[in-house]
Amino acid sequence: MCGIVGVVSQAPVNQLLYDALLLLQHRGQDAAGIATNHSSMFSMYKANGLVRDVFRTRNMRSLQGNSGIGHCRYPTAGSSSEEEAQPFYVNAPFGITLAHNGNLTNQEQLKEELFRNDRRHVNTNSDSEVLLNVLAHEIAQAADGFTLTPDAVFKAVAQVHRRVRGAYAVIAQIAGHGLLAFRDPFGIRPLCLGINETENGPEYLLASESVALEGLGFRFMRDIAPGEAVWVDADSQLHTRQCAANPSLNPCAFEYVYLARPDSVIDGASVYATRLRMGEYLAEKIRKEIPVEEIDVVMPIPDSSRPAAIQLALKLGVEYREGFIKNRYIGRTFIMPGQTMRRKSVRQKLNAIASEFKDKNVLLVDDSIVRGTTSREIVQMARESGARKVFFASAAPPVLYPNVYGIDMPTRDELIAHGRTVEEVCREITADRLVYQDLDALKKSISDVNPALTNVEASCFDGVYITGDVTPAYLDQLEHVRHKSSGKSQEDVVRTQLNLNPPVAAE
Numbered sequence: 216m217c218g219i220v221g222v223v224s225q226a227p228v229n230q231l232l233y234d235a236l237l238l239l240q241h242r243g244q245d246a247a248g249i250a251t252n253h254s255s256m257f258s259m260y261k262a263n264g265l266v267r268d269v270f271r272t273r274n275m276r277s278l279q280g281n282s283g284i285g286h287c288r289y290p291t292a293g294s295s296s297e298e299e300a301q302p303f304y305v306n307a308p309f310g311i312t313l314a315h316n317g318n319l320t321n322q323e324q325l326k327e328e329l330f331r332n333d334r335r336h337v338n339t340n341s342d343s344e345v346l347l348n349v350l351a352h353e354i355a356q357a358a359d360g361f362t363l364t365p366d367a368v369f370k371a372v373a374q375v376h377r378r379v380r381g382a383y384a385v386i387a388q389i390a391g392h393g394l395l396a397f398r399d400p401f402g403i404r405p406l407c408l409g410i411n412e413t414e415n416g417p418e419y420l421l422a423s424e425s426v427a428l429e430g431l432g433f434r435f436m437r438d439i440a441p442g443e444a445v446w447v448d449a450d451s452q453l454h455t456r457q458c459a460a461n462p463s464l465n466p467c468a469f470e471y472v473y474l475a476r477p478d479s480v481i482d483g484a485s486v487y488a489t490r491l492r493m494g495e496y497l498a499e500k501i502r503k504e505i506p507v508e509e510i511d512v513v514m515p516i517p518d519s520s521r522p523a524a525i526q527l528a529l530k531l532g533v534e535y536r537e538g539f540i541k542n543r544y545i546g547r548t549f550i551m552p553g554q555t556m557r558r559k560s561v562r563q564k565l566n567a568i569a570s571e572f573k574d575k576n577v578l579l580v581d582d583s584i585v586r587g588t589t590s591r592e593i594v595q596m597a598r599e600s601g602a603r604k605v606f607f608a609s610a611a612p613p614v615l616y617p618n619v620y621g622i623d624m625p626t627r628d629e630l631i632a633h634g635r636t637v638e639e640v641c642r643e644i645t646a647d648r649l650v651y652q653d654l655d656a657l658k659k660s661i662s663d664v665n666p667a668l669t670n671v672e673a674s675c676f677d678g679v680y681i682t683g684d685v686t687p688a689y690l691d692q693l694e695h696v697r698h699k700s701s702g703k704s705q706e707d708v709v710r711t712q713l714n715l716n717p718p719v720a721a722e
Contacts, residue, residue: 216474216622217301217316218242218287219406220422221386223394223447225415229278231431232285235420236266238427241476242316243287246300250312253280255391257312261286261300282394282447284386286314289623299341305348308355309363310390315343316423317382317404317621320684325349325378346383350375354389363392365446365454372397372444373458380684382467382620382672384439386421393448396421400459401681402441403467403620403672405481409433419447424479438482440464465681468673469622471661472611473519473582484665487522492663493610494526494580496656501578504650505606507531509576514538516581516593517565523610524580533578538571538597561592573601579646583611585624587631590644598645607646612654613637616678617693619685624675626694 218239222228232249247269248261260274266287286301302312319325319342326345329335333352337344353371354363372395382403386396398406409428411418420433428435439445442459466482467474477487501507512534515524518541528535542564577597584590590607597605613632618624627633632640641649654676662668674680 216242216289217314218423218427219284219314219316219384219386220286220420220427221282221284221314221388221394221396222418222420223282223451224418225413225451226281227279228281228283229275231420232278232283233266233270233275234431235422235427236285236287238430239287239423240266242423242474243289245289246297247285247287248300248302248314249278249283249285250302250304250314250388251278251280251283252312252388252390255310257304257310257388257390259302259304259312261297261302263297263300282388284312284314284388284394296339299339299344301341301343303341303344303347305351308351308358309392311347311351311354311387313343313347313350313385313387315346316384316406317399318342318619319346319379319383320381320619320680320682320689321379322381328378342381346375346379346385347387349378350385350387353378363389365448365456368393368395368446369444369454369456369458376400376442376459380682382682384423391449393446394419394421395444395446396439397444397458398439398441400442400462401672402462402464402482403681405466405470405475406439407481408436408439408445410436416451417453419451419453421445424475424481426476426479429478435480463670464668465670465672466661466668467620467622468657468661468671469583469611469618469675472657474622477519477522482665482668484661484668488664489661490519490522490582490610491526492660493652493657494523495530496660497523497580497608497610497650497652498527498530500653500656501527501608501650502531505578505648507533509604510578510606511575512536512538512571513578513580514571516579516589517541520580520582520610523582527580527608536571538568538577538579538600539565539593540568541565561589562596565593565596567596567600569600571600572597575602576604576606577602578606578608580608580610582609583614584609584631584640584644584651585614586629587640587644590631590646594645604647605645606648606650607641607644608650610652610657612657612676613640613651614675616675617690618675619680619690619693620672620674620682622675626697627690628694 220235250259322342335348353374357367357370384404384406442462446454471489513528515521
């Protein structure tokens with residue numbers, strides 16, 4: 216999960232890119248970067264930190280040009296080092312900068328191909344640098360000398376689709392030639408296009424979410440289709456082409472559950488409306504499993520669960536109250552590295568209003584339960600504030616499998632629901648009752664809003680990896696690498712799997 220943006224304007228774009236990244240800050244808080252193009256030269260600045268902390272006036276002044284791309288990151292593949300902040304740059308052919316949201320599942324194979332066949336060197340562990348070099352090689356193969364036509368660009372993207380596996384929404388700029396954007400053939404990660412008509416001609420903005428377009432005064436045109444490429448040339452002419460052989464739309468379900476802002480529309484479905492529907496379906500299941508008369512009040516875990524909680528309370532006919540206040544200057548805890556930091560951050564992030572809990576049976580609603588640490592801490596906070604009983608409901612199904620398509624879901628042994636029954640998870644988070652959303656209901660919540668979304672990517676819930684190349688051996692290797700980099704011993708892994716350690720869960 217990262218935020219990407221690209222702009223072709225009739226005026227300097229540095230402020231536009233900065234403002235767009237602020238609107239996409241929720242998609243990545245680890246690093247930020249901007250690269251602009253001016254007179255066939257690139258200016259770039261990137262560093263670790265929030266957008267507002269990375270860029271200073273002197274940095275913005277150096278980012279000259281009427282076109283550019285931006286990126287805000289949290290790390291998935293690779294590491295959180297500053298060298299892996301995006302955009303990435305390669306000098307041949309022409310000079311290309313690239314920003315990527317997603318994760319490649321065959322990056323090791325691609326690295327080998329780049330070294331053995333393409334004579335290209337990758338200098339970091341980032342799959343985004345691998346993707347940039349694959350794209351650069353294919354553009355070099357397709358270009359006719361110093362000439363780069365739309366046909367050559369689209370031919371190169373078609374070759375990228377043939378070579379690359381995984382999830383990828385990409386925005387790249389080619390020095391002196393134009394801005395390129397494309398989406399993987401399964402449409403897993405989101406990407407949309409907007410336009411602003413000016414006296415001097417059209418301006419185009421591409422971004423991960425529609426909220427970035429609307430907040431900057433651009434009119435939403437459409438989502439980029441799976442496998443499609445968009446090319447805005449040096450004369451601000453827009454060209455589009457389907458570059459994949461068998462594209463199909465399978466947006467990530469977790470975008471609607473948690474990742475995207477509620478005021479965004481992704482692939483024709485309002486995120487807010489889908490979360491309302493999640494609340495309605497969850498209410499139906501709760502009614503079957505918990506006597507409604509035992510619930511005194513429904514409370515959300517701020518912020519992404521609020522629409523579901525409001526609709527759930529309405530459907531159950533139970534009072535809705537706000538019991539937790541969120542400190543907005545603390546980052547998302549499931550994105551934070553390290554269990555100790557996650558546990559510590561929970562109580563810094565949320566503070567309970569004791570009077571709302573005292574002597575009440577409380578139903579807490581969260582968007583999902585990943586590791587479970589946040590859930591456990593919140594249940595304890597509710598009890599300490601005087602709640603008689605604490606029921607817990609998740610607007611998403613149990614997270615049972617790692618996500619390999621661009622969300623930093625942990626290894627299987629770190630997922631609290633993996634290998635446990637609902638009752639066992641309930642005991643782990645110390646709740647009185649626990650109710651999960653059904654997967655079919657989650658999918659229906661999305662398709663109810665846009666009936667065209669008949670398929671969603673839900674691998675973290677059902678273990679079905681749509682790219683077809685994610686095997687148990689692949690997951691084992693990922694977990695081996697992750698445990699090795701974290702310093703976790705095999706004994707630690709086994710103890711966790713046997714439930715001999717304290718629970719290691721959190722959002």
